[in-house]
Amino acid sequence: EAGVVQSPRYKIIEKKQPVAFWCNPISGHNTLYWYRQNLGQGPELLIRYENEEAVDDSQLPKDRFSAERLKGVDSTLKIQPAELGDSAVYLCASSLQGRPYEQYFGPGTRLTVT
């Protein structure tokens, strides 16, 4: 069974530029999460989807971050414009509905903003 797929794996952009990350969750997982992991820290939740609905986006900086999961499968996280402090690894995870404690993570996208 394929795991969570993310692309790109690495991205280097200049500040004020836009960037987008893509995630394909494990088949059958209705719940999808985006996390940000700063260097030397644990993952921090940005947004959680149940199917197409964003049920927990309280930690998403909505002035510059947006996310979508149009058909309840793939998801895209966007930053526009990027700032130096956005440099981090962006992780996507998925789980079966009702089992948030058993999340499966993708490899992440390492973003460097220069």
Place this chain on the structure above:
Amino acid sequence: QQQVKQSPQSLIVQKGGISIINCAYENTAFDYFPWYQQFPGKGPALLIAIRPDVSEKKEGRFTISFNKSAKQFSLHIMDSQPGDSATYFCAANDRGSTLGRLYFGRGTQLTVWP
């Protein structure tokens, strides 16, 4: 404010030794406590988890000890191997959040010397 406090930040153990990582929390709404293992360039992977109504759970060389009254839990890795060298994160699921949310500790970087 860090919801789950993890220590030590780094740990060096000789091959065959016991690795012990500790975590503490205050939120009584936490109802599930997973541990994740992360190798460089990879996303975190679920290692083992425990519910608060159980004091100990063992899977192979990995054991979680849970002290509900003290609000503390720990991961013990018996007969530590060089292949166990990774970053370990404790986490806690908040059932009070909409359908649950995982909070992660800051991580412990484990190095096992051969």
